[in-house]
Amino acid sequence: MKVNILQWHAVASWTWDAQDETCGICRMAFDGCCPDCKLPGDDCPLIWGACNHAFHLHCILKWVNSQTSQAHCPMCRREWQFKG
Amino acid sequence: MVDFARVQKELQECSRDVERSGIKVSPKGDGSLARLIGTIPGPTGTPYEGGTFQIDIALPDAYPFEPPKMKFTTKVWHPNISSQSGAICLDILKDQWSPALTLKTALLSVQALLSAPQPDDPQDAVVAQQYLKDYQTFVGTARYWTETFAKKSSLGIEEKVQKLVEMGFPEGQARTTLEAVGGDENLALEKLCSG
Numbered sequence: 001m002k003v004n005i006l007q008w009h010a011v012a013s014w015t016w017d018a019q020d021e022t023c024g025i026c027r028m029a030f031d032g033c034c035p036d037c038k039l040p041g042d043d044c045p046l047i048w049g050a051c052n053h054a055f056h057l058h059c060i061l062k063w064v065n066s067q068t069s070q071a072h073c074p075m076c077r078r079e080w081q082f083k084g
Numbered sequence: 085m086v087d088f089a090r091v092q093k094e095l096q097e098c099s100r101d102v103e104r105s106g107i108k109v110s111p112k113g114d115g116s117l118a119r120l121i122g123t124i125p126g127p128t129g130t131p132y133e134g135g136t137f138q139i140d141i142a143l144p145d146a147y148p149f150e151p152p153k154m155k156f157t158t159k160v161w162h163p164n165i166s167s168q169s170g171a172i173c174l175d176i177l178k179d180q181w182s183p184a185l186t187l188k189t190a191l192l193s194v195q196a197l198l199s200a201p202q203p204d205d206p207q208d209a210v211v212a213q214q215y216l217k218d219y220q221t222f223v224g225t226a227r228y229w230t231e232t233f234a235k236k237s238s239l240g241i242e243e244k245v246q247k248l249v250e251m252g253f254p255e256g257q258a259r260t261t262l263e264a265v266g267g268d269e270n271l272a273l274e275k276l277c278s279g
Contacts, residue, residue, distance in 0.1 A: 008219075024183070025148065025183045025184065026087060026090055026148075027090050027093050028089070028090075035087055035089055035090070051174040059183075062149055063149055063183055066114035066146065066149045066150070071098075072182070074182040074183045075182075075184050077182065
């Protein structure tokens with residue numbers, strides 16, 4: 001038997017694979033974006049710390065840049081290191 | 085720029101379980117979300133029990149990356165709170181702030197501070213000295229201040245005006261002063277007496 005596919009309509013959904021649903025800094029959904037962005041996805045990615053806490057990249061960068069000395073994880077206060 | 089979307093969310097979440105926590109946060113009323121008023125009940129088993137304490141909250145532009153500025157507007161007798169200005173000595177409101185904290189968790193910490201004074205790191209040296217040297221007098225003074233400043237009188241505004249008139253103040257002046265201090269007859273009396 002031979003099947004001819006005349007039309008193909010694919011639908012996909014995505015979600016960030018984080019333990020929490022919301023960013024602990026801006027309190028917006030991880031599947032949404034940080035307050036400064038308009039569209040979720042690759043332009044407003046999540047980032048994990050060595051301590052395994054996740055935040056919007058833009059949110060944690062604002063926090064790290066606002067600290068004059070070593071920044072700590074907002075959730076667990078361990079020294080903040082980006083997970084390599 | 086203050087993250088007002090987050091502040092809005094915080095206010096909603098806080099009002100959702102006000103019954104359980106007793107902690108209230110509301111806008112000061114000038115249309116801006118940068119100035120707020122927090123309310124905490126005095127913890128049970130402390131000299132602050134039964135009192136309702138108001139805290140003035142000012143959000144800096146960088147909130148939540150900088151801590152909210154909080155100070156008591158209700159007078160309180162506590163080693164870590166200035167009896168003069170209401171300034172609060174609490175690490176999470178200074179260098180231990182984290183953007184994962186919220187107005188509600190910060191107010192909970194202030195409430196916990198009422199339960200657990202730290203006289204070795206005082207904001208008000210006089211109170212701290214008294215706490216360390218004469219604990220019974222400290223408890224008495226703290227309780228008296230709670231009774232005097234942190235308890236809402238059950239009297240209506242007309243009765244309070246009447247009371248002040250009976251003390252010899254002109255009615256108009258008694259009324260405007262009462263309104264200016266939000267209906268607190270003790271504060272009104274204090275203000276009237278100081279001219």
